[in-house]
Each structure stands twice: as structure tokens, then as C-alpha cells.
Amino acid sequence: MAILGSIIKGIIDLQGVFSSEVNHIEAQQTVLKDLLNKAKNTQFGKHYNFEAILNADNIEKAFADAVPYFDYDQINDAWWHKLHDGETDVTWPGELSYFALSSGTTGKTSKRIPVTDDMVDAIRSSGIKQVLSLNNFDFPADFFEKEIMMLGSSTDLEENNEFLEGEISGISASNIPFWFKGYYKPGENIAKIDDWDDRVQRIAERAKDWDIGALSGIPSWIELMLQKVIDYHNLNNIHEIWPNLTVYTSGGVAFGPYEKSFHALMGKPVTVIDTYLASEGYLATQVRPETDAMQLNTEQGIYFEFVPFKPEYINPDGSLSQDAPVVTLSDVELNQDYVLIISTVSGAWRYLIGDTIEFTDVERAEIKITGRTKFFLNTVGSQLSVNKMDAAMKGLEAHFKTKITEYTICAKRGEDDEFYHFWYIGADNENLNEEEVAEALDNLLKEANKNYKVARSKALHGVKVKIINPEMFHEWNAENKKKGGQVKMERVMGEDKFETWENFIEKN
Structure with missing residues (x-):
């Protein structure tokens, strides 16, 4: 009998019995007060008079009225740049330990996002919440004795001006609790290997030594790792070497586009649990098996606000218009896309994270990611979200x-000077008829989006499709950013970037 697993499962079950339902609105009000109290004597807190906000009758409204929206460039240029010069108490009290490097989907240049010890604690607490929520999934006791493969960026953080820098997955993995290290794979030595291909090669070589029960990481890179293990050991599927693999914790991007290709690597069903870990914090996690929506982590150092996602509120560079209206958790509605705004224990304030979400259950504060503000395609009124x-x-x-794992799109004029949507689609069957795919894609989008259908009857002339090997998307990321970790493919490109992309495809 799996004695240790039974003990762990018993603790999780008891926690589930004794924990009460969270009132997410009250939790958010408490978090905002705590953030303002702790930061009121920082440079930022004094500049925006947090003391006065705390004394207001309506703190949420006073906060929204006093503090502007910031995207990364705005808050970095005005405030965070001081941290690089060694200043303290800038937007959060005390000294800083880490910077999370995030090139995201925008290019080679990394953003340097502050990560405080308070944020490390908040991420750990949200991780514990995720573990405790496994009580809802009714896994057998022996599952809790299996090892967990966490595939992120290297944990060998770089030192830069007395700070440690790396991607958030590497920072988080380097701070795992001591009691978890026995479960954690690929282990500290392999996790420190910076070169993605070398790291995956070592994982493949050691795969037979491990009894993996759970996977965690971005879908595209998890798939590549699994395929490497399968090829190295000449397997039909991953369960032939990891028969007890039961759970995959997905994060970083929507799992939907990878669902078919991921399950094709399995020998039996695997439970997929969605999470929302960004460089700026651990924002949400799926806590129930009957939905793939994620619950906002409303108690762990992050205050959320929501701007209705409408074209008139979005500037051409993807930033928010300062007159865009905002609502708090108490006023959100179903069936409405929102731009997500966060304030955090890392000193991000009314920060545009760049994602859009919609609520699937307001009372439970459950959401789905619907896209990116910069990936919203509104050329000639088509209004396509990711x-x-x-x-x-x-x-x-x-x-x-077929299986489609990657795609990218650009709206631009064709040779006839008419507007088209140009799609590159990574499919496992490269012999598909591109004209037939374009027609089917066009019809699917017309059915899904009335604005697209209207645009197609007017200024949007048509759809053009090229089918390519999915590996080309991975090689593009490798050349322009870095393999593995938080690296994601941009779904929508501007014309200049798209020209570079097409030249890359032509060359390769």
C-alpha cells in the first residue's frame, strides 16, 4: 500500500473538509488594503498618496482615480529603472532579490520584471492551493508518491548587479521547498543546464530512472520533450516508459491548440489542469475537474481590475487608453472580454499584463484566457481574438x-492591393490542399464571429493559407528568442515582423 501517498492524500482531504469557501470580493478588498499599506512609504506610494487612498470611503475607486494604467515600458521608464541603479523602496519596500526575464512573444529583448521575496512567497502559497485542490480530482493515494517533471527554463540564474535573473519558471523552481526536492524531476543538476537541447537529451537518457506521475510546463515544449523521450527509447507512446503518468499541469498559453497533438503522445487518458503563471505572478489555477476554467488567486498578493476589451480603449501599440473604464471583481459580467490589470507584491501597479480574459463563473472568480491585447486582429473591422x-x-x-500545433497570422494587402488575412499553419500533414484549408478556415471564422463575417462582405477580401512543418515555429523561436521556458509563438504579427518571418520560412 502506498503509505506515504495515503498520508499526503489524507492531509489534502482534511484540508478540503475544513477549508471554507473564499469570498473572492472580500479577499480582493483585503489584498488591496494590504498592498497600499505596505507600499505607502515607497517612492511610488508617496507620489500617488497611498495614505489618502487608504482613508477614502471607497478605496477601490480612489485607487483607480489616483493611479494611471501602466504597461511594462511605462512603469519601467518611470520607476523600475531605478532598481537597476540600486535604489530601494521604489515601488515596493525593501531590497530586491530577482528579476524575471521575459521576452514573451514580442522579440529578443527581455523585459526585466522585479520579483520580490513577497512574490516568491505568494507564488509558493498559490502552488500549495493548487496541490490542495487536487482533493477535488479524486486521484488514488499512490499518485501522491510519484515524481513530478517540471519543465521550465534553467534554474541556473545569472547574477547581474547583485540581482539574480532568469525566467519565472527557473526562479520558482530554484525556490521549491526542501520537502519537495525528492519528488522534483529532472532534478537540480539537469535543471541547471541552460541549453534546451542538451537538457532534453539528458532527460531522455535518464527517463527510465524516474516514475513520473505528473508533468508541468508550456505545452509546446512539453510535447517536444515527450517526443524526444519517445524517439530515444523507440516507444509507441510516453506511457510505455512512464506508466503512472496521470496529470499534466499546463501553463503559459491556452492548451486548446495543443490538445490533439498532446493526447496523441499518450497511451491512456491524462487529466489536464490549467494554470496561469506569468512573469508578474501566479494569477490563477484550475481547481475543479468539471471545468477547464481557472480560479483567480484572489488571496495571494495580487489585486485584479478589469477593463472591457473594446477597440476604442486599445492604443495602436497595444497599451490602454488612460480614459478606459475599469471594473472590480464585484462588477464583472459573463460573456465579456476584459483586459486584465494587476497590482502586486512585486511593486507592479495597475499593470497591463497584456492578456484578455472572460469570466465563466463570477461567484467562483473563474476565468479563461481569451487572447492578447496585441494579438487582437481588428484590421478592416474583423475583430478576431485569439x-x-x-x-x-x-x-x-x-x-x-490532422493535428495543428502552431499558427501565425498577418493582415495586409495582397498583390492586388486588397486586404487579406495571411495564415501560416503548422500541421502534421503538409500535403493538405491550401485552398481547401483557406475556404474551410474562412467559413469557420464567419460562423464564429459576426464582425468577421461583416468584414468579409466588405473590405476584407479573403484568406490565404500556407501549410508548413510545425518544427519551423520552434526554429523561429530558437533563432529569435530561446528554446524552452516561457517562450511562446506570436499569433498575430505586424507587417514588418511578418516580412521577417516569411523571409525566414523561405530561407529554411
């Missing part, structure tokens, strides 16, 4: 009986 594009890819997979 979730609509993802849904169209799933429709193509079903119609053409």
Missing part, C-alpha cells in the same frame, strides 16, 4: 483529420 482563432484551428483539425 480564442476565436484557436477554435478555428480545432475545427480545421476535425475537418481535415
